[in-house]
Amino acid sequence: xxxxxxxxxxxxxxxxxxxxxxxxxxxxxxxxxxxxxxxxxxxxxxxxxxxxxxxxxxxxxxxxxxxxxxxxxxxxxxxxxxxxxxxxxxxxxxxxxxxxxxxxxxxxxxxxxxxxxxxxxxxxxxxxxxxxxxxxxxxxxxxxxxxxxxxxxxxxxxxxxxxxxxxxxxxxxxxxxxxxxxxxxxxxxxxxxxxxxxxxxxxxxxxxxxxxxxxxxxxxxxxxxxxxxxxxxxxxxxxxxxxxxxxxxxxxxxxxxxxxxxxxxxxxxxxxxxxxxxxxxxxxxxxxxxxxxxxxxxxxxxxxxxxxxxxxxxxxxxxxxxxxxxxxxxxxxxxxxxxxxxxxxxxxxxxxxxxxxxxxxxxxxxxxxxxxxxxxxxxxxxxxxxxxxxxxxxxxxxxxxxxxxxxxxxxxxxxxxxxxxxxxxxxxxxxxxx
Amino acid sequence: xxxxxxxxxxxxxxxxxxxxxxxxxxxxxxxxxxxxxxxxxxxxxxxxxxxxxxxxxxxxxxxxxxxxxxxxxxxxxxxxxxxxxxxxxxxxxxxxxxxxxxxxxxxxxxxxxxxxxxxxxxxxxxxxxxxxxxxxxxxxxxxxxxxxxxxxxxxxxxxxxxxxxxxxxxxxxxxxxxxxxxxxxxxxxxxxxxxxxxxxxxxxxxxxxxxxxxxxxxxxxxxxxxxxxxxxxxxxxxxxxxxxxxxxxxxxxxxxxxxxxxxxxxxxxxxxxxxxxxxxxxxxxxxxxxxxxxxxxxxxxxxxxxxx
Numbered sequence: 194x195x196x197x198x199x200x201x202x203x204x205x206x207x208x209x210x211x212x213x214x215x216x217x218x219x220x221x222x223x224x225x226x227x228x229x230x231x232x233x234x235x236x237x238x239x240x241x242x243x244x245x246x247x248x249x250x251x252x253x254x255x256x257x258x259x260x261x262x263x264x265x266x267x268x269x270x271x272x273x274x275x276x277x278x279x280x281x282x283x284x285x286x287x288x289x290x291x292x293x294x295x296x297x298x299x300x301x302x303x304x305x306x307x308x309x310x311x312x313x314x315x316x317x318x319x320x321x322x323x324x325x326x327x328x329x330x331x332x333x334x335x336x337x338x339x340x341x342x343x344x345x346x347x348x349x350x351x352x353x354x355x356x357x358x359x360x361x362x363x364x365x366x367x368x369x370x371x372x373x374x375x376x377x378x379x380x381x382x383x384x385x386x387x388x389x390x391x392x393x394x395x396x397x398x399x400x401x402x403x404x405x406x407x408x409x410x411x412x413x414x415x416x417x418x419x420x421x422x423x424x425x426x427x428x429x430x431x432x433x434x435x436x437x438x439x440x441x442x443x444x445x446x447x448x449x450x451x452x453x454x455x456x457x458x459x460x461x462x463x464x465x466x467x468x469x470x471x472x473x474x475x476x477x478x479x480x481x482x483x484x485x486x487x488x489x490x491x492x493x494x495x496x497x498x499x500x501x502x503x504x505x506x507x508x509x510x511x512x513x514x515x516x517x518x519x520x521x522x523x524x525x526x527x528x529x530x531x532x533x534x535x536x537x538x539x540x541x542x543x544x545x546x547x548x549x550x551x552x553x554x555x556x557x558x559x560x561x562x563x564x565x566x567x568x569x570x571x572x573x574x575x576x577x578x579x580x581x582x583x584x585x586x587x588x589x590x591x592x593x594x595x596x597x598x599x600x601x602x603x604x605x606x607x608x609x610x611x612x613x614x615x616x617x618x619x620x621x622x623x624x625x626x627x
Numbered sequence: 628x629x630x631x632x633x634x635x636x637x638x639x640x641x642x643x644x645x646x647x648x649x650x651x652x653x654x655x656x657x658x659x660x661x662x663x664x665x666x667x668x669x670x671x672x673x674x675x676x677x678x679x680x681x682x683x684x685x686x687x688x689x690x691x692x693x694x695x696x697x698x699x700x701x702x703x704x705x706x707x708x709x710x711x712x713x714x715x716x717x718x719x720x721x722x723x724x725x726x727x728x729x730x731x732x733x734x735x736x737x738x739x740x741x742x743x744x745x746x747x748x749x750x751x752x753x754x755x756x757x758x759x760x761x762x763x764x765x766x767x768x769x770x771x772x773x774x775x776x777x778x779x780x781x782x783x784x785x786x787x788x789x790x791x792x793x794x795x796x797x798x799x800x801x802x803x804x805x806x807x808x809x810x811x812x813x814x815x816x817x818x819x820x821x822x823x824x825x826x827x828x829x830x831x832x833x834x835x836x837x838x839x840x841x842x843x844x845x846x847x848x849x850x851x852x853x854x855x856x857x858x859x860x861x862x863x864x865x866x867x868x869x870x871x872x873x874x875x876x877x878x879x880x881x882x883x884x885x886x887x888x889x890x891x892x893x894x895x896x897x898x899x900x901x902x903x904x905x906x907x908x909x910x911x912x913x914x915x916x917x918x919x920x921x922x923x924x925x926x927x928x929x930x931x932x933x934x935x
Contacts, residue, residue, distance in 0.1 A: 412703070
């Protein structure tokens, strides 16, 4: 036991002190933040140049209701023919010219409005103009028909079906996006952990083997303790890395939001009945938060930790065995390939089947197979998975972990002292039989 | 004297390959024991069994008269033939780590290490990395780590490889000192001159079988052919040569001397006495050289393996 903690501690300190590890830990968030910052900065520069649009309004009421915004400024040209207006607009080097003819009915007006520009206009600008015009003309229509807009606003009913599962325990209001997104994020996180830290273990085992220090260590330590100590040490280093990332990300996002303000979309034009902007944003955020709060969070939390431990140990021990069996990294590839394939299959099955039906038969089967269950099950759990299914899946997973660790330890024990021989699958099977 | 290690009918197979076949050995406490054999004979397998790295398929190993168990690990120090150190860890840190793995606590390990580092005059290496050291320097560290926890049984597999003659001597002296302080040493090597110099007992393993073991002196006695090297400055060498030929079996001389005019190896039959030979050659000649041919460990090794 004291060996075990010695080994884990050394492994941990060694990883933490490793230059590339430190670099990776510090640089990744900085790079990500840098990219996000750069993108937002560039797009804000892009938006900075306000687009000037000349308007010829023959109706006499539309222009007053057009609202200039940060990126679009409307300019009225009075009493002008189309040709004249074109000339004026071009001389002002406007972004474009909006030409509105006068008719009796708003429908006819709508059909005759023209937008003339030098270059083909940006999609977002067109969208904004269109939705503003739609809103103005619709309101005009209401007026003509004698309908009180305020009455419409106040009488509008918004329905959000209040859902409850049959067991009544959870009141899960559907917000599929949040559930799927959250599930995918968890699945991807597991995938990332398994590979990043699994291959770290493999490298560490290979380092001990090729430097031959393992010959010295192995006379004091049981191979099994050496292997598991290593796995624990690396996982602790990984957790430290993730913790640092969490802290850095929250610091960055704090600066980010204070610097740029909340970067939620402000396409207010879509709201025909002109709901207040701020309200719309906050109600969207509230929806997200309430959807989030309605997720089975406790279940997700514990399931993530347990599946993480199971999945991590399953793959980490395989990686350790591979590292012990081979002499160099090139030889490791042939053994890495099937492992990578299995994990990617898990990932794809999750991505393809869970949105369709989280409790469908394929998703169910793959959340029982130990090699894919951590990823697929984590994608499913935000949608609610019966507890008994999780228990069965975890039982299978952890029995497999015991079995795989046992097998890996066997391969590790023999492989670690075997040099100069290109190892094949047949060879490994021979080791397992001995 | 009691045995610190008794190996009783140990066998080990890897698939169809027999690595050790029914090998029995006794190693006396406080002795230096030479474990010899050609490459691939099974020495490393035997050493790994003693270190509990591998388990024998059959047979027993007793350490201090108790069956080998996990507690014994701290009483054994093993310097493997294929040995290395962490490339990226400082010398001091990894020596400390390896010592702790052998069961020493941090403080003891540190003070013991300091003693050895001072003894070898390498105290300023503590913060260096292996990549900054020569092979011989790394070997010194490995030696220190092997003996640091004061094991009762030390197993050295080719301990002198990578050392220059001066450092090899330094290590040899340390090994003898360890033996004098009560440690038992198993010494596996292909350098027969160091076997000759250090070992009291030897065992020879060939093709997974033990083909020879015992006190080195006894083995030499068994292998000697009753042959004497004779070098004389004779008044009449031809006559003496004929006289010798008529009584003994002569072979080509296997030695080098100066100042003699007759050099020959003389093999005595069982009933013949070396004193009679000496009398004969000293009658009309000056005896320059007279010595019994004792087979070297090297000759014993080659002979036994080739005739096995």
